[in-house]
Amino acid sequence: MTRPKGYERDRNYVTDRITADGSGGWPVEPGRYRLVVAPACPWANRAVIVRRLLGLEQAISLASCGPVHDERSWTFDLDPGGRDPVLGYERLQEAYFARDPAYSRGITVPAIVDVPTRALVTNDFAQITLDFSTEWTAHHRDGAPDLYPEKLRDEMDEVMQRVYTDVNNGVYRCGFAPTQSAYDEAYRRLFTALDWLSERLSDRRYLMGGTITEADVRLFTTLVRFDAVYHGHFKCNRQKLTELPVLWAYARDLFQTPGFGDTIDFTQIKTHFYVVHRKLNPSGTVPAGPDTSNWRSAHDREQLGGRPFGDGLPLGG
Template identity: 80%
Template sequence: MDQDEDSSGSGYVDEGREYTRDSNYIPDRITADGSGGWPVEAGRYRLVVARACPWANRAVIVRRLLGLEEAISMGMCGPTHDERSWTFDLDPGGRDPVLGYERLQEAFLARFPDYDRGITVPAIVDVPTGEVVTNDFAQMTLDLSTEWTAHHRDGAPDLYPEHLRDEMDDVMQRVYTEVNNGVYRCGFAGSQQAYDAAYDRLWTALDWLSERLAGRRFLLGDTITEADVRLFTTLARFDAVYHGHFKCNRQKLSELPVLWGYARDLFQTPGFGDTIDFPQIKEHYYVVHADLNPTQIVPVGPDTANWLTPHGREELGGSPFGDGTPPGPVAEGERVPGDSGPGGIGHR
């Protein structure tokens, strides 16, 4: 998760100013040739995530779509954290069973004893040394697609197809700046002027996406790509969090026919909706952002059963996995609880 939702302090709004994301991450990469010192190696690395976090959610989805569960293990932090770090409070004894850590911070300090930046998820940790390798969430998922191909499952989709990369990169950049980050620019605006400008930018982009998706099933055409993964994790949180908590309230997602159909199409595709935990998502935002929600009361709504209603997007043609196949059942120990609290969906 980005520096907005890390452990760098209890305040998220800089009064009188627009929100600017701090995007200084550990740039190391795990590559097939190992040229940067971190070679692809099954069983060596642990992906640390939190279900609440949209940035970590991308990595969870990509890992599952590509079938990398056996090659890269996954550690799960709880939905809330203090000013120091994400914690492994969901695990027995409050420790990650592989790393032995109580806090993700320990992996960062193992490599950088004076590390003073935000402790963010997703992060990949080198299990033998217990040291963090990278928390560069944008590059991380692209590398899972392009560097870990020897460990992809049979039928895995090509989420970053070479012939589409120029267009994809442009689409993903706009989705990131205007939508993924745009909701935060609204939520953490420190002045009315900053909020108004952020709101206009966000809805301009959402209208552009509605127009783009009106005649094509997915962002780049007939099959899913990483661009869809990146947009989905924001849309999945829109009505539950961003509409109210971040004041992105021109309309709900469920009131936007094209984007709502598109989001449900993805949600009902294996690898997407089965990674979403609405109770954890709401608990994170409404509890951790105490300056936005001082009571820390978590809303019971909205009803999330509507995510399972027919979306009708099949009429546009295409197929989520093209010539490939959907991923199999969720790995044991990685299933989202069927209904872990108010707003949960009891279908899993």
Template identity: 75%
Template sequence: MANDGEFKRDQNYITTRITADGRDGYPVEPGRYRLVIARACPWANRAAIVRRLLGLEDVLSMGICGPVHDERSWTFDLDPGGKDPVLGIERLQEAFFKRDPEYPRGITVPAIVDIPTGQVVTNDFAQITIDMSLEWTAHHRDGAPELYPERLRDEIDDVASKVFKDVNNGVYQCGFATSQEAYDEAYRRLWDRLDWLSDRLAGRRYLVGDTITEADVRLFTTLVRFDAVYHGHFKCNRHKLSEMPVLWAYTRDLFQTPGFGDTIHFPQIKEHYYVVHKTVNPTGIVPAGPDESGWLTPHGREELGGRPFGDGTPPRPPIEAERVPGPGEGASTAKPAH
């Protein structure tokens, strides 16, 4: 937290990469690595979506932490015995300390762990999804979409940078500001950018090009959490997402696209934010709303054209161990991945 009350995100991550040629010492190998996420976390949600869209479930297993953590780290409390069934650890912290016993920074998701050594390879969330697209191509499913096409990368990077600064991170800068001035500035930038995005998406179905790209994945994970947590909990309350016609329709369109909404667990999202952030919500009370039924209503975005997967096809349904309850199915805990 800066002296002026502005929230400053620590963006120093373990940047080792898993690549096709193994140049960082970690070659792409089916079954060697485990992606660790939490359903609650928007940054981890990106990796879960991209893994689904590209069909990497059979080559990159996924561990799922519970929605609540303490100052030490995320825990595997959803799994039998409170241990990840593949890594055999109770806390993600253990994988970070195997890599560096003096690891000084936050224990974050998503993280990819090398199963043979039990060491974390990387928690660089922005690079993880790009590498899934570019380095794991030999293991993509038939019909996998091109989420980071070379011809559009400059535009995707430009849009994604704006979205990160003002929206993905902007909601946190609103919620964790400790001065009125810092909050007001973050609030202004957030809504200026959301208005810009609304204008951009008014006449086009997706952010860049006519198919889903990395840019859409990055925006979706913030917008899908907006009414449930950011509007009230983080004081981002000019409008609800459901009161912004273009962005509400856009987000519903993606939510109803295989690979997006089937990664979203609203009860865990709410539990994380309202329970963990004691400085923002000291009572720890988790709100009952909002009503989730609207997520499945018609969005009308097909009229704008575009093809979600380009020349590809939708991903298969989630494997049973990774299925989440859909809107209206209740607050049951997601089944752990094995």
């Protein structure tokens, strides 16, 4: 059966990599690169979390864009004078044009910029975080967790691919579905995947077992936005996250782990989605709810055992 044609994410990224051996022309070098994110964006949120968990704050500086952008690009409107203090740019678009004056694709976050040239290095969000784990090891904090364990990579890659296809991108496929049939298909796949994840997490604390991995980071950034945005704004409304007991407890467990919840700004998240997506929300009105104080409530997931950071240490540990 032919599946209905639905929303397709543009994945034509700049795929240069920063590597320990510099074989691609971009060597690992502390202080050389700037990670540009927007706290509202789930794809950028991954990079912020991984950078914090690994302790790369001193090695890779951070620039944050505001929650609202126009058709041209994200802007540095949170900084004094509306310019990033390191790059001197008003718009992330400028770093893309410094790399390629004829650049015509999406201006996305996360993006890594080479500070000396002020030009984009990469915006390949999936590879950026894996490289933080595997190429920047010489600059990890003492006790940094292994977020991409070699012995688990084959299974992890399969899990992360389904999470990406049906959950991370699945909520967008619901929200931007061009037809009823495309929406119905995306909705079915999203909640089938969430049911599968609930079952997988019913007897293990994290997606890959007893320790946190990149797979958990990737799922978390969608779950934490689910009730605030995706349930209503993107019509992902079979249930709220708070009505899915296993996933709700799992998400709270991660939220209360240093490096996760302390990267979340619900005000910026709601502002971004409800203001920028005017085709879905023409008035730009940002909802007042939901109440987010329940993210700090007891989750009892520690009863499943495991060690969140494996042989490593939590932040501040």
